[in-house]
Amino acid sequence: MTATSDDDPIDGDHPFGGADPLDEDLLYELTEARGVPGYEDRVREIVRREFADAVDRVRTDAMGNVVGTIEGGSDYAVAVAAHMDEIGFMVRYVDDEGFVQVDALGGFDPRVLRAQRVTVHGEEDLTGVIGSVPPHTLTDEQREADDEVSDVFIDLGRDADAVEELVSVGDLVTLDQTTTRMGDCVTGKALDDRVCLFAMLEAARRIDDPDATIHFAATVQEEVGLRGAHALGVDVDPDLAIALDVTVANDVPQIGEAADAVTSLGEGAAIKLKDSSVITSPKVHRRLTAVAESNDIDHQHEVLPAGGTDTAGFQTPGGAKPVGAISIPTRYLHTVTETADVRDVAATIDLLTAFLESETGKHDYTL
Known part of the structure; x- marks a missing residue:
């Protein structure tokens, strides 16, 4: 495929503009x-809207999980x-000078937070910046100190009285970044896990009259312990569960060993074998692989040393269940420049759709 510049129309072979275009x-x-976790309202409304014409029924539970069901x-x-959730913060303190301190909602690498722009969702949405001391004035002790989320302070550009009127303890804070195309990729915040939410919605639109009943679940609070999936594992009680999430693509210059890359952009959908929360059912990941091979869908296998996904949330809450997972390789996870190749997104949609359409309920996943 010929690469296009960011200002040019998307090439016809590009997944956004091909024969089966994706909804950019x-x-x-x-x-x-x-x-952020527990406050997924804005995302939830988009999901409900998109489910309206794609599934037979939609319900939302007390936690905020949204389930769109296609009857089989x-x-x-x-x-x-x-x-649906992304990593973010909650306001824990506003000091006498009007600077805001926060508590993390999800796992942050504090090193990437310096000088980031954020939105504080107070009485109104307020733009702020995470302050960073200029290198000219750093002491030796400050240079050697490790960054901590607890040290983060947000400058809202307002005096203390104005901040007091607009911001309260418990208000939410999100990182501020737009999404844009970059060659064959898209980059922005919250690709974890919205790019997989997108893949799920696209698959739901494509599937018609399946043999199995399919519950498409947009879950909450994954970033703070797979909480929404644990609840749905009991409430939905499926015979089989497939989770979608991003995974590490460390195919960048700083990574020495190829094995440490985990996955690579442009090599296709990643079929998960394990992460630190789950070992996927062998018969499930083997069938995912067979479906990919028989449909000529680009794919790779994923062994993730650390990190967990909703896969684990469905494996045991309602009793032992077969589980599998499809991941989208993504660079720079848990930053505002998360980056995924749209060809891998398209491969994930194709694999999920083909797998679900071929699921008759007669495959034996017992060991």
């Missing part, structure tokens, strides 16, 4: 929406999960 506007809307020809049920 929806992907951008999802990734730019704000929704049998009682056999498959759950597909992708989480």
